[in-house]
Amino acid sequence: MNDDTGRDFDELRASRPTSLVSELLEIQKYQRNCPRDFTQVRSLKCLSPRQQTLKVPDPTLFKVTLPEDDGKFAAVSYVWNPSAYENDTTGRYRIMPEHPGRPKRSKVRDVILDRVVRYTVSGNIPAFWIDQECINQSDEKAKIAAMQSMDIIYRRSQYPVGVLSTPVRCQREIDCLLELLNGELVTQQWSLHGPKLTAEVNIEKARDILDVLFRVMCDPWWGRRWISQEEYCAMDRMRLLIPHKLGLRKARGGRIFGNIDGELSINAACFRQQVTLFCIACHRQEIWTSTREKWRCRLVLRRAKKYNMLQKYGWIVGDYSDGRAMSTRILADISRRSAKIPSDTLAIVANCCGYATRLDVETLSKARLRSLSLAILALFVLNGEILRNDTNEDVPCTVVDFLKRQSFQGFDPPRDDRKLTFMKRCRLSDVVLSEEGIKTHGYCWTRCKIFMPRCLASSEKGAQWHQDILRQLAEQLHGSYRRLADNIRKYLQGTMPGNMKTAGLREIFKSMAEGVAEAVEAGRPLILAQLAGHDQIWAVFVATTRHHTRSHIFTSCEPAEGRSSGSRSRPLDKYVSLQVVTSGNADSGIPRLRTGSWVNGLWFVDRIRPQEVIFPWPRFLSEE
Incomplete structure (x- = not known):
């Protein structure tokens, strides 16, 4: 397979007699949805x-x-x-x-x-x-x-x-790493202003820290694609072995560095967190005076960033990706590393992102479908990742830049904790690629009405407060919207909607319920919605403005099928709740939808089959 990931899509399109979509449809034929060989x-x-x-x-x-x-x-x-x-x-x-x-x-x-x-x-x-x-x-x-x-x-x-190979050379470097990992360099200031260097960290100390971090980050271990997958999948259990010269003292850091002679054994997740906070704090306080120092700090952050820290404070360093799919960040990081066999990238991305649909590289090559860029794009879309089709920009870019720009960027998890975990599941269900666009199944909600709940408050604390708010909301809805009120009460009594079959989907539904309760308590308007073709209100969503009286909302969910081998590996459930714009029907009669914003809310559909819809391709891909 040709590693053309450095080429612009404009070049790829110009070298083909048909549109890029036509080749994506050919690649689709070589997907494998069967369980992996465990x-x-x-x-x-x-x-x-x-x-x-x-x-x-x-x-x-x-x-x-x-x-x-x-x-x-x-x-x-x-x-x-x-x-x-x-x-x-x-x-x-x-x-x-x-x-x-x-x-x-x-x-x-x-x-x-x-x-x-x-x-x-x-x-x-x-x-x-x-x-x-x-x-x-x-x-x-x-x-x-x-x-x-x-x-x-x-x-x-x-x-x-x-196992890293670049050694720590002197006592000063060990002491710098110990201060970093002990959290002594950055104040735990979890505020809107972001992390801040402690008063003891002057420019000389910061330079010493940056020097040792730069040496560690130049180790070949950080430059391989397969290794990025290994660390990502090991999560917070990964230890890093960094050799050091014998005779150096690490007794004060035994808890952090371990007890192996000649080795520093450090927790990779802790290392990433402290490195990320340090780099962001240095950038925020504009501590670096030379171009070389700024470049080194950017390299260290790029290689050792912690996703959840960057999600919270990325805006300080110009990273505004807090509402973007995790998959695009993972792909961008993987693409910066090297691989002996470029096509391995498909397996690496699929493993990191929890993709159930895989591509058969061998048969793709035999069919002369050898563009790694288009294979990555096909893999991305076939697994339900959402492409924005509400813009028609035509800017030359590589596949990584295209997905970074064109993937949906408006995810708005209802809870602040575990945002990245929530966004991993925000994918379309049962995807099939067609000339007209991305076919999927779900529920279209129409005839939305604005409902302003009376001011509600809860005397409950902890996990019970949102249930108390929702109970009061159900009482207000009961007179005019009895079916919706009854469904909310059933949820509060422990009965989940029939389509929320897995623990992952039930957790999402619970998060959505808390989001609705928070909106009610804050006095925000709600959207009451009817399922297309039905005349009763079965859903309540949080309005993003007061003017969405004719909004259309598309929802879908798909429970993960089966369970992978091993207690820590499961297929991902999929869930979507999008405000959309309808743009007529395709030639096949299927409704066409254009992406809008993310909408949090509760919807109830028992024993009603989802309908097929099409999200048209971004125009750039369908042009010849």
Whole structure:
């Protein structure tokens, strides 16, 4: 597959006799919606060291098979090629097969295995998984299957570890990292103004911190696409091993740095959070005076940012992506890294974003559909990501920039906590691509009426306050909108709508209920809506202004099918609640919708089948 992700869509369009949409429809034919092959994950092959492995000149690692529910192993994340700081010698370790047979010499660098064994033995971790030895590298089908399910291994591992090679050279660098990770550099000022450097941090101290962070972030580990997936899927359990010269003191930081000789073992999520806060605070206070320092700080933030911190404070550094889909941020970060095989990007993005629909790279190539840019776009849309079609801008851009600009940017989660988790589920259901646009299924709500609830307040606290507000709202609605009032009461009594079948969808519905309650308490107007073709009010939405008396709203939900192998990996539920503009019917008679803003609210449709609608393509894609 051709890595054309650096080319503008204008160039791609000019090199084809038909529109880009026509090629997207061809790519669609090679999607795979079937469950992934979890054979290797269910019976995971790992390596087990012994205590004496550290002491013998000819150490042996033993092949073991872990059952599906066993997460007590370290999933190793490392760079296959040696860095300038590493010896490239291999073969000192013997791998003993699980069943009777002759041992073989490992192809993994000795220095990597030395460090991983020290990590597992010091933490009493019984086994570790490392791709070069635990995947059959001579079996191409096994490699492809493992590649598509790699995310599950890192989600399942209780002790994932990233092995960096750039050493910490002196005591000053250790002390700087300790102050950073202890939270001593930035005040915990969770205000609208953002984080602030403490009074003790002067320009010299800030430069020292930036110097050591820049060295760490230049490690090859931060530059590989597969590794970005491994860290992302390991979540807050990933530890980073950073070597340091023997003799340096880290006793004061034992809780943060661990107890492995010659290693700093730090939590990756904590590291990312403190680095992000430090960089944002430096930018906010305009501490850097040289172009070089500003560039270094931007590079550090770009490579080590924590998504939830950037969601909250990104505006300080010019990142206004708080309402944009997580998938576009993930794709942008992955695209900045390198991959030996560019088409691996499709599996990496799918694994990180929890995509159920995959593309068969081998058959795509055989069909001469070799544009990685269009394959990424097809993958994005087939999995329900929402494209804005309310603008007709035609600006030359790459696929990453196109999705950043054209993906829906108005997500408005009803709760401040877990915003990113909410937005991951905001995707269209049951998508099919057509010449006319993106076909999906859902419910169209029309004849919206504005309802101004009487001022309500609750004496309840904690989780009960929103139920008390909704109970009062149901009483006000009962006279004129009895069906809606009854449905709200059923929800308050613990009966969820029939289409909210999974825990994820029920959590979304609960968040929406809290959003409605907050709007009522704040005196905001509500939209009461009827389902198209029906004459009763079955939905209540929070009005964004007082003038949406003729709004149309499109909602949909799709429960995740089944469950992936491993306790931490599940398919994602999908949920959408969009204000839309109708623009007639397509030639097939299906209603056409154009994207508007996100709308929070409650809707009830039991035993009513969703209807098919079309979101027309952005004009740029459909032009020849």
